[in-house]
Amino acid sequence: MNPAAGSTGRGTAITETVPLLELRGVKASYGRIEVLHGIDLVVPEGSVVALLGPNGAGKTTTLNVCAGLHKPIAGAVYIAGRRMNGVAPDALARVGVCTIPEGRGIFPNLTVRENLQMMTFAGVSMQEVEAVAYERFPRLAERRNQLAGTMSGGEQQMLAMARGLATEPALLLLDELSMGLAPIIVEELYGIVAQIAAEGVSILVVEQFARTVLGVADLAAIMLQGRIVEVGPPSELEAGLSSAYLGG
Amino acid sequence: MDQFVTYTVFGVVLAAIYAIAASGLVVTYTTSGIFNFAHGAVGMLGAFAYWQFHVKWGWPTLLSIAVVLLVIAPLIGVFVERVVMRGLQGVSEVTKVVVTIALLFTLIQVAPVIWSPKGSYSVQPFFGAAKIDLAGAGVTYHQLIVIGVAIVVAAGLRALLYGTRLGIGMRAVVDNRMLAELNGARPDRMSAFSWILGSALAALAGILIAERIGLETVALTFLVVNAYAAAVVGRLTSLTRTYVGALLLGLGQAYAQGYLPDNPTWFAERNLDIRSLSLAIPVIMLFVVLLLIPHARLRAHGIVRSRELIPRPTYRWSLVGFGVLIGVVSLLSGALSGEDTLIWSQGLCFGIIMLSLVPLTGYGGQISLAQMSFAGLGAYAIATWGGGGNPLGVVLAVLLAAAAGILVALPALRLRGIYLALATLAFAYVMEKVVFNQRALFPTTSKPVDRLWGLESNRAYLIFLAVVFSLVGFGIVWLRRSKFGRRLQAMKDSPAACATLGLNLTVTKLQVFILSAGIAGLGGALFAGANRAAATDSFSAVQNLPVLLMAVAGGIAMVSGALTGGLLLASFSLATRSIPTLELFGVDAKSFFENLFRLAPGLIGITLGRDPNGLVAMVSDKVKRLWERRLQHRGTRDLPVPATRWQQLVEPVWAVESMGVDTPFVPEEIARIDERLALDEEEVRAGVFA
Numbered sequence: 001m002n003p004a005a006g007s008t009g010r011g012t013a014i015t016e017t018v019p020l021l022e023l024r025g026v027k028a029s030y031g032r033i034e035v036l037h038g039i040d041l042v043v044p045e046g047s048v049v050a051l052l053g054p055n056g057a058g059k060t061t062t063l064n065v066c067a068g069l070h071k072p073i074a075g076a077v078y079i080a081g082r083r084m085n086g087v088a089p090d091a092l093a094r095v096g097v098c099t100i101p102e103g104r105g106i107f108p109n110l111t112v113r114e115n116l117q118m119m120t121f122a123g124v125s126m127q128e129v130e131a132v133a134y135e136r137f138p139r140l141a142e143r144r145n146q147l148a149g150t151m152s153g154g155e156q157q158m159l160a161m162a163r164g165l166a167t168e169p170a171l172l173l174l175d176e177l178s179m180g181l182a183p184i185i186v187e188e189l190y191g192i193v194a195q196i197a198a199e200g201v202s203i204l205v206v207e208q209f210a211r212t213v214l215g216v217a218d219l220a221a222i223m224l225q226g227r228i229v230e231v232g233p234p235s236e237l238e239a240g241l242s243s244a245y246l247g248g
Numbered sequence: 249m250d251q252f253v254t255y256t257v258f259g260v261v262l263a264a265i266y267a268i269a270a271s272g273l274v275v276t277y278t279t280s281g282i283f284n285f286a287h288g289a290v291g292m293l294g295a296f297a298y299w300q301f302h303v304k305w306g307w308p309t310l311l312s313i314a315v316v317l318l319v320i321a322p323l324i325g326v327f328v329e330r331v332v333m334r335g336l337q338g339v340s341e342v343t344k345v346v347v348t349i350a351l352l353f354t355l356i357q358v359a360p361v362i363w364s365p366k367g368s369y370s371v372q373p374f375f376g377a378a379k380i381d382l383a384g385a386g387v388t389y390h391q392l393i394v395i396g397v398a399i400v401v402a403a404g405l406r407a408l409l410y411g412t413r414l415g416i417g418m419r420a421v422v423d424n425r426m427l428a429e430l431n432g433a434r435p436d437r438m439s440a441f442s443w444i445l446g447s448a449l450a451a452l453a454g455i456l457i458a459e460r461i462g463l464e465t466v467a468l469t470f471l472v473v474n475a476y477a478a479a480v481v482g483r484l485t486s487l488t489r490t491y492v493g494a495l496l497l498g499l500g501q502a503y504a505q506g507y508l509p510d511n512p513t514w515f516a517e518r519n520l521d522i523r524s525l526s527l528a529i530p531v532i533m534l535f536v537v538l539l540l541i542p543h544a545r546l547r548a549h550g551i552v553r554s555r556e557l558i559p560r561p562t563y564r565w566s567l568v569g570f571g572v573l574i575g576v577v578s579l580l581s582g583a584l585s586g587e588d589t590l591i592w593s594q595g596l597c598f599g600i601i602m603l604s605l606v607p608l609t610g611y612g613g614q615i616s617l618a619q620m621s622f623a624g625l626g627a628y629a630i631a632t633w634g635g636g637g638n639p640l641g642v643v644l645a646v647l648l649a650a651a652a653g654i655l656v657a658l659p660a661l662r663l664r665g666i667y668l669a670l671a672t673l674a675f676a677y678v679m680e681k682v683v684f685n686q687r688a689l690f691p692t693t694s695k696p697v698d699r700l701w702g703l704e705s706n707r708a709y710l711i712f713l714a715v716v717f718s719l720v721g722f723g724i725v726w727l728r729r730s731k732f733g734r735r736l737q738a739m740k741d742s743p744a745a746c747a748t749l750g751l752n753l754t755v756t757k758l759q760v761f762i763l764s765a766g767i768a769g770l771g772g773a774l775f776a777g778a779n780r781a782a783a784t785d786s787f788s789a790v791q792n793l794p795v796l797l798m799a800v801a802g803g804i805a806m807v808s809g810a811l812t813g814g815l816l817l818a819s820f821s822l823a824t825r826s827i828p829t830l831e832l833f834g835v836d837a838k839s840f841f842e843n844l845f846r847l848a849p850g851l852i853g854i855t856l857g858r859d860p861n862g863l864v865a866m867v868s869d870k871v872k873r874l875w876e877r878r879l880q881h882r883g884t885r886d887l888p889v890p891a892t893r894w895q896q897l898v899e900p901v902w903a904v905e906s907m908g909v910d911t912p913f914v915p916e917e918i919a920r921i922d923e924r925l926a927l928d929e930e931e932v933r934a935g936v937f938a
Contacts, residue, residue, distance in 0.1 A: 069426065091431035101430065105424040114416045121417065121432035163431070 098169035108149025130247035263498025264398035272449025278441035294451025326445030350853020568719035595818025601771035610805030613740030623772025624787025649769020658759035803862025
């Protein structure tokens, strides 16, 4: 793998911007089984990149590699130009990488307020967190002393998203935001994603089905069996999506 | 009235100590998800360290306490977290329990090395006997301090866990460790802190209670075990309910000691003593509470993703193994001295008792800490009914133990994991304190036993044991390959999936418990036969620890693991005996090695977190890899020769395994698959940045 391929081959529309997140030839494995066979991917600063693909394509693994949760066996992860292989996820979180994992990214046995308090580990004050979270999601303020696990799925996801808003990250990694939620809530959540993006946060979002994400994304990539098979503006990719899911 | 107040104060003080100990337990459990069986042992070490500073070296009381709580206990906590617990991610609950039990066992063995059991140790209450008057009864300053400390601990813990970011972070780590990391918290530091806090609370409880019960290793360790009962009332998570539990327990014990009548004549005439029941109050309470707490719901995501793999035994290799065992024993036994033969016989008996854990724990995932108690019942049966080598004694040993198995299993059916481990340990404790010490059963601490069929020669008995081990072992191999074995395995992997498939787990659990207890009873009877005596101290509650430890160390899900475990235990006692008296660099090397071998089961158990599959699996895995490498080196990775009908019959999985389905894809294979899927690598790469 030529390490330069990632930077030289980038699309003409985005060559001028600095890539906030860049994967170069990333390979990852579970035990002895390799699941990512050389991923090259760039998230330009201030843009939203959607990573799409069927079950088992390696999307979540790719995201986990970016978040520091999974160590790659080859290749490199650059964040803001710095090589970040093997950096612990908590260290990444403190320098401004906010990861909202698959499922509900909340602590079910803590109250809403305690969940918000956990966000202060990223280096923001509790006042700021509460101000941002309660302003954007007034419902959370009503439920501040309720155990987070007892709220509805949508409310839980809002609480999770509050971290993306309140901690003012440089890079936001979102995994399957739409999982198990009603379409109307998914739209609302992507509205928030767009709002976060408008503030200049770079976002990598992994999704399996939701087309909603294409409305928000500046760039989309399709993954199949541990490789990225197509990259382009969402409008160009939309047509090819269904064939990707059928494995053709 | 005065008396009532005295008992009440005494009960509240006991409750305060239990509450402090129990809250330490709750803190480590809620923040690390590990139930620390060694908690009491840490308290014991704390009490001894306090004695060392305060009594031996004459340091002031406050300084001594401060050094123990702020230096010694935190050091133990950090050591436990760093060295022992950190390797425990991704292992099953059985392994977690076993590792903390190994730690408990190690600490119990370490203390006498530092503080010789021959010495006398005692500490005085704070402010001596000074007391104030309360409703006519005297309350000592020491008692007031204990109660005050418990209140401060309760308030402090609540403030920490619910009011500070550190405390919230500690709770968050249990909820979702990964997410806590993604929030920027440092889970490792938080769990280290919770272990430090837990250790300090254990040590505090140990210091406070030492003046009452004296400094005796096992007594102190097991006294804090009583705190488990209180912690279980709080379902190991609620501090408030834990304190309520401690209060019930403390008062119950105080009133029982105060008001329980002397042994009634009816019992005394029959050599039974019901006063020993008061010793068992905490344990009985633990048992009752375990039965009353709401049954934890089956989790929908009940698939245990662990690093533990259980090989499915084959008849062919099992038969070969048993043949080799009997052959080797027959050959070597001729060369052994009488005493060595006896020790190896005991090892084989331990092996048989450990076999009882293979279906129960290895296949079924149910932890039992009472196998030696079942074995004790077996020993009792053969001593009572096996006179003159009558085989009826062995039959009754199996039946009696199996019946006791039902007794434990019926309540245990609702329990899983640590709760089951606790309930069985409680049962073992009751057996030791209330049953085995009745003179109606064991007039002295040892009862003579005649060997089965008059096998007087030690060599003949050893060979006989090898044959019995092989027969029972083969039965277990057969069981694993049967429908029942699959059901056990399924129960361990996912109780929820079993329920949705319509399997009745209650019956399965009951059956495996009875079977396991029966095998343990058989092992106990044979063990007593080997020694020609049924001695009650062989079957005390503590004896369960090395048996479980070595069974897991050998490989809990394998017959060969049980054999290895039993023989390891025998080899430790053989090695201890055969060390010559020698001095190295002015140090008594004999006692050093003796201590080392005594510690061995604990130390081996602690390392389990690294490789939970046990020694046998570890060795055979290494051999297999070497073998594979050699085959690859010679370039012979041909498809297997078609199996003969006999081979298919005895070993249907062999052909599939030999096709290399468990080896990773090589680049050529990936390329071939890509080609089949019409994914050209150049195209893929070009496509990415097109």
